[in-house]
Amino acid sequence: MQRVARFAAIPAGRRAKWLFLLLWLVLLVLIGSQGSKMFTLQKNSGISNVPGSAESAQTEERYQEFPGRKHLSAVVVYHRDSQLTEADRKTVDDDRAVLARKLPKGEVPAAEFSRDGTTAHVDVGIPVRGNDLSFDETEKVTDAVDAVERTVRAGEARGGLETAVTGQAAYTSASAGVMGDANVPLFLAVLLLLVLLLACAFRGAVLWGVVLACGGFGMAVAEGVVYLLGKAAGLTYTTLSQGLLTVLALGAAVHYGLLVTARYREGLRAYEDKHAAMAHALRRAGPTALAAAGAVVVTLLCLTAADVTSTQALGPVCAVAVLCAVAVATTLLPPVLLVFGRWLLWPDVPRPAADAPSVNGLSADGPSADGPSAEGGASPRAAGLLRRRPRAVWAGCAALLGALALGLFATSTGLAADEGFSSEPQAVAGQRLLAGHAPGGTGHPVTVVTASAAADRTLAAVRDTEGVTGARKVAEHEGRALLTATPTAAPGSAAALDGVERLRDAVHAVKGARAVVGGADAVALDTREAAARDRALVAPLVLLALAVCLGLLLRAVLAALLLTGAVALTWAATLGLVTAASGPVLGFEGQDPTLALHSLLYVAVLAAGSTVFLMSRIRTEHAESAESGGSGSGLGSPEAVLRGLAATSRVTFWAGLVLAGVFGALGLIPSVPVTQTALVVALGMLLDVCLVRPLLVPALLLDAGERSWWPGGTPERTERNRVSGIPRPRSPEPAETMSGDLDV
Numbered sequence: 001m002q003r004v005a006r007f008a009a010i011p012a013g014r015r016a017k018w019l020f021l022l023l024w025l026v027l028l029v030l031i032g033s034q035g036s037k038m039f040t041l042q043k044n045s046g047i048s049n050v051p052g053s054a055e056s057a058q059t060e061e062r063y064q065e066f067p068g069r070k071h072l073s074a075v076v077v078y079h080r081d082s083q084l085t086e087a088d089r090k091t092v093d094d095d096r097a098v099l100a101r102k103l104p105k106g107e108v109p110a111a112e113f114s115r116d117g118t119t120a121h122v123d124v125g126i127p128v129r130g131n132d133l134s135f136d137e138t139e140k141v142t143d144a145v146d147a148v149e150r151t152v153r154a155g156e157a158r159g160g161l162e163t164a165v166t167g168q169a170a171y172t173s174a175s176a177g178v179m180g181d182a183n184v185p186l187f188l189a190v191l192l193l194l195v196l197l198l199a200c201a202f203r204g205a206v207l208w209g210v211v212l213a214c215g216g217f218g219m220a221v222a223e224g225v226v227y228l229l230g231k232a233a234g235l236t237y238t239t240l241s242q243g244l245l246t247v248l249a250l251g252a253a254v255h256y257g258l259l260v261t262a263r264y265r266e267g268l269r270a271y272e273d274k275h276a277a278m279a280h281a282l283r284r285a286g287p288t289a290l291a292a293a294g295a296v297v298v299t300l301l302c303l304t305a306a307d308v309t310s311t312q313a314l315g316p317v318c319a320v321a322v323l324c325a326v327a328v329a330t331t332l333l334p335p336v337l338l339v340f341g342r343w344l345l346w347p348d349v350p351r352p353a354a355d356a357p358s359v360n361g362l363s364a365d366g367p368s369a370d371g372p373s374a375e376g377g378a379s380p381r382a383a384g385l386l387r388r389r390p391r392a393v394w395a396g397c398a399a400l401l402g403a404l405a406l407g408l409f410a411t412s413t414g415l416a417a418d419e420g421f422s423s424e425p426q427a428v429a430g431q432r433l434l435a436g437h438a439p440g441g442t443g444h445p446v447t448v449v450t451a452s453a454a455a456d457r458t459l460a461a462v463r464d465t466e467g468v469t470g471a472r473k474v475a476e477h478e479g480r481a482l483l484t485a486t487p488t489a490a491p492g493s494a495a496a497l498d499g500v501e502r503l504r505d506a507v508h509a510v511k512g513a514r515a516v517v518g519g520a521d522a523v524a525l526d527t528r529e530a531a532a533r534d535r536a537l538v539a540p541l542v543l544l545a546l547a548v549c550l551g552l553l554l555r556a557v558l559a560a561l562l563l564t565g566a567v568a569l570t571w572a573a574t575l576g577l578v579t580a581a582s583g584p585v586l587g588f589e590g591q592d593p594t595l596a597l598h599s600l601l602y603v604a605v606l607a608a609g610s611t612v613f614l615m616s617r618i619r620t621e622h623a624e625s626a627e628s629g630g631s632g633s634g635l636g637s638p639e640a641v642l643r644g645l646a647a648t649s650r651v652t653f654w655a656g657l658v659l660a661g662v663f664g665a666l667g668l669i670p671s672v673p674v675t676q677t678a679l680v681v682a683l684g685m686l687l688d689v690c691l692v693r694p695l696l697v698p699a700l701l702l703d704a705g706e707r708s709w710w711p712g713g714t715p716e717r718t719e720r721n722r723v724s725g726i727p728r729p730r731s732p733e734p735a736e737t738m739s740g741d742l743d744v
Contacts (some may be wrong), residue, residue, distance in 0.1 A: 008286025008330060012278035017335035024332050027221050035223025041230045041237045044175055045133045046523040048236050051307045054526035055504065059518025062449040064130050066477045071107055071125030072141060074148050075167035075443035079433040080160055083117040088161050092120050095152045099124055102147055112438070119437035124148055126169045131523075138176050145173040154426050166430025167443025168520055171417055171491075174425035178239070178671045194661045201258060201654035203348045210336060210344055211261070215253030218328035222249045222321045229320070235313040240674060243666060244314065248602075249321040251662045255609060255655040256293075256329030259285045261345075262651045264337065268350040274342065278334050286330050292612040293326035295549035296605040302541045303601065307530040311538075311594055314601075322605070383642050386698055394699035397691055404573035407580030414528055415672060417444070417492035417520070419589045423670040431490065439469055441487025441496060446503065446519035448483040454513035455481035461506040467499025487521055496521040497528070531593035539600055543568055546604055554615055559708040562700045563611050570692050571603040574684040578676060592673035599680035606659055606681070607688050610652040614693060618644030618701070641698050649694060656689035 011020045050057050063070075076099075078084065078092055092111050099122070100108040107125030114120070126144045128137060145165060148154075152163045198208035222245060230237055263285040267277030300322065303315030342349050386393055418428040434442060446468060450458040455473055462471040462485055471485035485503075489495035500521045507515035543564055551560035575596060582588040621640035660682040667678030701708050 006283070008290070009279040009282045011331045011334045012275050012282055012338065014275055017338050020331050020335045021339070024217060024221075028217060031224035031228070032217070032220035033224065034227045035220050038223045038227040038230070038237065038242060040135050041227065041235070042135045042138075042239060042242065043133065043236050044138060044238050045131060045172065046520060046527060047131045048133075048238075049308050049310045049530075050523055050526045051309065051530055054530065055516050056518040056522040056526045059447060059449055059516045059522065060131055062480060062516065063447060063482065063518065065480070066475050066482050068475065069127050070130055072128050072131075072169035072172065073167035073443035073445070074124045074126050074145050074165055074169040075430060075434070076122045076124060076148060076152050076154075077162075077164050077166060077430045077433045078111075078120045078152075079162045079437070080118055084113070084120060084161075087159075089120070091158065091161065092122065096122055098151050099148060102151060103127075103144065114437035116437070119433065121434060121438055121442065123167070123443060124169075131518075133172065138172060141169050142173040142176050145169050149426060154430075162433060164426050164430035164433055166427045166434060168491075170425075170427035170430065170443075174421065174427045175671075176239070177425075178421070178669060178674075191665065194658070194665065197654070197658050197661050198254065201254075201658055202261060204345050206344050206346060207261065210340075211254055211257040211333060212250065214257070214328050214333045214336060215250045215325065217332060218253050218324040219246055219249035219321075222324040225320050225324070226317050229316060230313070235316065236309045237313055237317065238310045241310065241314055241317050243669070243674070245317050245321045247662050247666050248318050249325055251606075251659045252293075252322050252325030252609075253328045254658050254662075255606075256289045256326050257333055258651050258655050258658075259289060259613065260329050260333060261337075264334075265345065265348075265350045268342065268345075269352060272352055274338055278338055282330060282334060288613060288616050289326050289330060291553050291616075292609040293322050295546070295553060295608050295612060296322050298549050299542055299545045299605050299608065300601065302538055302545050305541060306534045306538050306597070308527060308534055308594060311531075311534060311597060314598070318601075318605075382695070383646075386642065386695070386702060387638055390699040390702035394696055394703060397696040397699065398569065400691070401569045401573040401687070401696075405569070405576040407576030407578075408572060410580050410583075413532075413591055413593055414494065414497070414524075415492065415588075415590045415592055416490055416494075416496075417524075418490065419492075420592075420672050421670055422586075422588075422672055422675055435490070439486045439488045440490040440493070441468075441521070444491040444520045445484045445486055446500065446517060446521060448485070448503075448507055448515055448517050450481050450483065450507065450510070450513045450515035452476055452479050452481045454510055454515070455483070458507050458510050458513045458515050459483055461510050462503065465499070465503045465506045467495070467502055491520055492524045497525045500525050528593045531597070534594070534597050539597055542597075542601055542604055546608055550608070550611070550615075553612060554619070554709075555711070556709045558704060558710055559615065559701065562704065562708065563615070563697065566692050566696055566700065567604050567607050567611070568600075570607065570684055570687050571600045571680075574603065574680045574687060575599055577683060578679045582676065586675075588672050588676065591676055595673065595676050595680070598677050599684070602663075602677070602681045603684035603688075606656075606685060607692075610648075610656060610688070610693060611697070613652060614644060614648050614697065617647045620644070621647070638702055641701050645694065645698050652693060653689045656685045656693075660685035660689075 010016050047056065047060050052058075076095065078088060080088060084092075096108055096111060103124065103126070107123075109123060111120045111122045126141055128141060133141065149165050152165065154163050154165045156163065195208070198212065199205065202208040202211065223242075226237075226245060229235065260281055263281035264278055267280035268274065271277040271280065297319045300319040301315050303318075304312055306312045306315075337344055342351075418431050421428055424432075434440075448458060448462060455476070458481070459471060459473055462468060462483060467488055468485040469488055471483060473481055473483050475482040487496050487499055489499060500517060500519075504517045504522075507513060507517060546567065547560050547564040550563055551557055554560060579591060582591060618641050621643045663678045663682040663685070665678075667675045667682065669675065669678075
């Protein structure tokens, strides 16, 4: 891989650096400028998540064939603890009249009053083309819901009369506006904490800002590529997709930037010439960063096998983010550092030792293996424990992680519509006021499309089904009839989903009906089933891809299996911990169906990068031990593992800490699925850098010994074979990577 190392060093050239800067400016203008359009491809409605084969998707397709205007319900709820007064009833009528004028294309039927006289509701129909809303249509629905809320003064106390707006349109509006509902002061506090973390990680007052700015360039280009890819391939994006692209593009750029700058500092302590120092950094860190990014991208692309369409699109979205991040770290950041010079590293500006004579710009001592990249590492006590009792260390770590993973048995998969927000938007407040005074699914109708010839029999079957009420036929077109009914349970709840299953069984049994059932609850049921299939198929595929990539990069089967097992155990422990704490600590009633797969993916791919860096340095220490004639009692396998751990621990620790902070900031968004995913990934990174990487992984490698490197074998062993007269392949040069010796 000497060619890769030489190629990686090209951006450090005196003239080449200007070409790379110009290239990035061109990319920013031509592609990055398209990134601002990415939001136009967003589809946040539930129907856009289900696969085309799902029954709810088929129902939506047939529903679109019926002529006439389609509507989403915005249910205006009026409630007084005592009975509604005459003045309250007049307020309801006045509001209804105003809404009819403001929404000429909508439907504003007469108000319905509860039997106890305490609650009234008006089911306002917001005109839409269908339930599969584009970004522009979602904006129109949000504007219409805002107009309704302003008209009825939702959330205000009107002489003891409470008003709120709920229904499917209100939930759509709440989901679309969730990004703007974050706690701004808390978000700024977390942002300040991240800045301090970055300053500590890069050991500079300015350097962290430079890396972050370069990451911003990469993020803009990534958004442009994703927009063009989505437009060409028809991919479905969500608000979460765009948020994760931003987090991953910036986080990965910081991660890889830490590695490059650490090597650059090392080079500056050995070279007088900054270009030579950067070439040294890129020859060492560049190929390893590319290898790590390659493993991450392959793992991410496993998501394309998912059934949930938003999950399916996350694969290429995040893969593009990682590729742009590694490109920034290896082709944009180095030229920027070279153009502005050493002062960017202030106050810790490295310089060659005064007593080290320079030959052609290179200090006579050359780059030291114990330079800045070797700072940190396990404490002497921990290193001694790892050396003496590795089996006890990994067994203890595994037991702790296994105990945390027991929280998985407390898992309750699925969130009702009002359980998806960590705050209480108007939609949830209205649902709470409506509870017990109207059917739970008011504003969230279930739809049935059946053959016209069997419409009456299908309608009778719907009316006889437990869990729905108010069934009626609303339209008929070209041999098909459209029926609607109102679920009696709260939208998205377990009872509502059970009702959909019973309804499907009932209408499927009607001979000749060829009936299909859709609606918001049917979409939630189909999403849950598709997510379950994804967990069963894609999750093992992700772990298999990770194991194969690590095996190929390290040329070691057992090491790849051990490392993949450590990643899986880390994910299980963090998911179990978050699941167990969701109810008692966080107040969440369940977990999003896609949480397990999404969190596994991010924990796996983020941990994979640092794992490759650690293992590559361990192999380098093995190689240096072999070249110096080391043996098991000298710089053999145990010492190589500990030296590799010491050489990479500071960089990987800060990289993991920054990633944990970035995902922790994402968790401030008041959306339960986003918060849960962010918590699992952030805690996974903390466990990885505090327990798994410094203790579990080296203990496993030390206990397995040379067996962990089968079939490639450790460099010391092949060196001993050479001394004994046994032929061996050519030893890789120190600068070689990947198939030789990865290095960071």
